[in-house]
Amino acid sequence: MRTEMLIGGKWTPGSGGTFATRNPATGEILAEVPEGSAADVDAAVGAAVAAFESAEWAGLAPASRARLLLRVADLIEENAAELARLETIDQGQPFGISSGISIPNAVEHFRYYAGWATKITGITAPLSAPDVDYRTRREPVGVCGLITPWNFPLMIAVWKIAPALATGNTVVIKPAEQTPLSTLRLAELIEQAGVPAGVVNVVTGGPEVGRALVAHPAVAKISFTGSTEVGREIAAEAGRALKKVSLELGGKAPSIIAADADIDAAVAGNLMGGLLNSGQVCAAYTRFYVDARRADEFSEKLAAAARSMTIGNGLDAATQLGPLVTPEQVDRVDAYVRIGKAEGAQLLTGGTRGDGELARGNFYRPTVFGGVTQDMRIAREEIFGPVLSVLPYDDPDQLVELANDTDYGLAAVIWSRDVRVANRLAQQVRAGTVYINMPPFLDAAAAWGGMKASGLGREMGWEAIEAFTEVKSIWTNLA
Structure with a gap:
């Protein structure tokens, strides 16, 4: 499998060094993975911006977008044993968990959100103003920064990627540095499914990569799963920049x-x-x-x-x-x-x-x-x-x-x-x-997220569609 970063449809070692990812059951080194930099994040975001504005993605019919997501689901299913083994050796979870929960859940999410791609509708509403037609439409927010944790790397990445793509966004993913391998393999499968270059980008590395992604002015939304401590930092930075943000944090x-x-x-x-x-x-x-x-x-x-x-x-x-x-x-x-x-x-x-x-x-x-x-x-x-x-x-x-x-x-x-x-x-x-x-x-159909210090917003279900879209109001003078 590829262990480089995926930026704009090209696999690249990036501009920095590498770090090792290890098997937690044995301590052995599994792979050397690129240590991303702010320059790599900037390149990935630039590729995502270009893809978001391209006719190849922005002009894609919802039914065609749905078919791409269904193809990704099929490829995950076809490569289920490989992905489950990869998740087990890189994260440590028993094979029964990776093969029986993580991979089937990822397949389910892509298929579920493929169904939503053709059903994202606005509303019409009667206004008190005479001779005016009023309607709304849901539009993608733009480039989304997705920062994922090390406990269920593939599954939680899919929770974010599937609704983001179903709604027409482009993404830059920063997997946890402890467990990057299944996300990189997923990116290969997404590429194989025919998703256009630049729609899905992966930058590997540590906390500095995440900070650069959160701070990048062209990123419209951050979706983060991880510790409450880091979530507070992200919320503060996103608040200053007025970015949309979803946070799924700690629990007790x-x-x-x-x-x-x-x-x-x-x-x-x-x-x-x-x-x-x-x-x-x-x-x-x-x-x-x-x-x-x-x-x-x-x-x-x-x-x-x-x-x-x-x-x-x-x-x-x-x-x-x-x-x-x-x-x-x-x-x-x-x-x-x-x-x-x-x-x-x-x-x-x-x-x-x-x-x-x-x-x-x-x-x-x-x-x-x-x-x-x-x-x-x-x-x-x-x-x-x-x-x-x-x-x-x-x-x-x-x-x-x-x-x-x-x-x-x-x-x-x-x-x-x-x-x-x-x-x-x-x-x-x-x-x-x-x-x-x-x-x-x-x-996939049930909303997931927390109250209090456990986070902001929800993932899964219709709530994830809302999280990755903006509502636009359109007024038409009929007089």
């Missing part, structure tokens, strides 16, 4: 286990929701509010289930929990575990790095803490690793207050056999998405 999802909950189902669902991709999920279930009468039962079963999970290389079919993405992420998780113990939380299982053969990679054993209180840092701060905290509660009337006592508001889950209780809680919890009696799930 509460899981509410009512007294009447099916404990076995809650344990299984929370284990998947909390440890999917080794806990490197922004919507991971990480703080479990359990009725005090059932807290011991829940904690013991959760710890036993976590302890029994198979940890290893994502290419091994038996692996349930892969490595963390980098050694720095392992250090971060281990630091939080030490903080939890120092603050008095009860370590029920885990809390150690991988040993033996696992010591070659970035492994950390799934960790469960019991007896956690609301003021502890492990209950309040996003860890982004396989660390779960059980917080017993005595008074159900305090549940909403406890769940909402956080800066974040991305996702939440409620476990209860009483549909009235569950839906009442779902209305009161401040989160962009609330699940009832189920692990986290995503669909």
Whole structure:
């Protein structure tokens, strides 16, 4: 596969040096990738501007744009095994996750937004002014800067690319420097599908590339998925320039286990929701509010289930929990575990790095803490690793207050056999998405995004069409 940057339809090593991307399960170098510069970003944005204004793209009929997106979906599906393996060796997620979730979700998104390409309509409205016809149309915003994270590199890139192209925009993508390979392979497939040169550009590199993309005056919109800290910087810069911006940021999802909950189902669902991709999920279930009468039962079963999970290389079919993405992420998780113990939380299982053969990679054993209180840092701060905290509660009337006592508001889950209780809680919890009696799930048709420090705007569904378009009003004098 190509490992250069794609700018204006040409694969280029750029104007700087290179950096290594490594397999987090083994530490081996997979490829040397160009370290982009401000000059590379400027070239990519220039190519995107030219493509946006070209007859080849701007003049393309919506039905033709839809066919291109459908062709991309077909190519992803045809190359699914290769893409899934690439995602596993570069990011670490178990092959069952990359092949069963990441790649099918990417295919689904391109097909879903191919359907929208021919259905983006405006409105007509009666005005009080006489002899005037009024209508609106939705138009693309222009060049979009897409900055993607390292936890689900391909899937989240597609969440942004598919609606951006369906609405007629052009894009410059900056994949996370830890995991650039699947995005570069996707760019090859997009090129192979016949998408015109310059419509999709990829510039690889570190934070300086992202800053240059955000600051570029010809970029009309930034769509970013990543940490809240970086999201605040982007929002400030975009605000000064009055750019459109979408931000999907951090989370600290509460899981509410009512007294009447099916404990076995809650344990299984929370284990998947909390440890999917080794806990490197922004919507991971990480703080479990359990009725005090059932807290011991829940904690013991959760710890036993976590302890029994198979940890290893994502290419091994038996692996349930892969490595963390980098050694720095392992250090971060281990630091939080030490903080939890120092603050008095009860370590029920885990809390150690991988040993033996696992010591070659970035492994950390799934960790469960019991007896956690609301003021502890492990209950309040996003860890982004396989660390779960059980917080017993005595008074159900305090549940909403406890769940909402956080800066974040991305996702939440409620476990209860009483549909009235569950839906009442779902209305009161401040989160962009609330699940009832189920692990986290995503669909191209369902809006996704957060409240509070978890972000601005929404991805997926019709909301993504709105995010990548402007509304223009047209008035016609009929007198």
